[in-house]
Amino acid sequence: MGFRIGSYYIGSSEPQISIANEEIIPSPPSNWTSGYNFVYFTFNNDADCTVLINGKDEPLFVRSGQGFSIGAEHPPIYSFKIVEDSIPFTWAGIY
Template identity: 45%
Template structure:
């Protein structure tokens, strides 16, 4: 099986959300117009919240339900927690 990834990014600690803030960081400047995307992504939410994935419709996540995607799912280019003050932790493989 071919290797898919180049690295991991994620939270350094439990963080509190800012309303509608993008969790996927911008691509490094040396990527020449390539957008950062995660082929694996996990979110752990400590309170109930609503998320938007890749600009899609809002999705409700119950307390500590979390979200997990892997290489069989669509790449994650955008992940937004809609509400403020939601404690969360995330990690992604790119």
């Protein structure tokens, strides 16, 4: 298996509040031909919530303060949605 190395970081510049089922990963710059694929990704939540990752229909429960993260050995993250409204969170990714 190859090793993936990211080039740049992006993420929350301040704490955010979720809107139900809204994509938290921003659209890429207009001159890109594809979206972000994060080889490292971390999500931190301040309330219990469920999330949808990469378009899957099966939500994952994330306990308050537990968070969620992936590294280069995992499939990249290209979509991340919080199912519930009003969940305080931050995120960061390396692509």
